[in-house]
Amino acid sequence: MLDGNEADDTRVAVLQADATYGQWRDIAECPPMLVERLQHYFLTYKKAPDSMDNPCEITHAYGCAEAHEVIRRSHQDYMVRFSNIESLLTAALRDH
Numbered sequence: 001m002l003d004g005n006e007a008d009d010t011r012v013a014v015l016q017a018d019a020t021y022g023q024w025r026d027i028a029e030c031p032p033m034l035v036e037r038l039q040h041y042f043l044t045y046k047k048a049p050d051s052m053d054n055p056c057e058i059t060h061a062y063g064c065a066e067a068h069e070v071i072r073r074s075h076q077d078y079m080v081r082f083s084n085i086e087s088l089l090t091a092a093l094r095d096h
Contacts, residue, residue, distance in 0.1 A: 001042060002057045009070045010042055026064045035061065 001008045014021040024030060043056050062070075082088070 002059060003046070004055050008056075009067075009074070011067050011071070012038060027061055028063055 001010050012027065014024055016022060027035065039058050039061070043054060043058060046055050047053075
């Protein structure tokens with residue numbers, strides 16, 4: 001999904017052993033109408049009530065394997081950015 005022209009990967013998850021949806025393992029297993037409702041939600045939840053502009057765009061829906069890859073890459077990015085979190089916090093506190 002693009003949110004304000006920035007990537008915003010949004011994942012849909014199901015609780016393990018959920019009585020209604022627990023057997024699903026991939027978005028492809030969801031009924032198309034449910035996927036459409038989810039897409040509608042993500043396209044409209046940030047939209048101002050009287051606005052004609054929509055800040056979000058869904059580029060595509062991807063399955064479980066790609067979602068895991070996005071999570072893995074996001075974790076790597078986080079670890080690179082915050083590997084020195086203690087020194088970042090110390091510097092921020094020192095500056096205030």
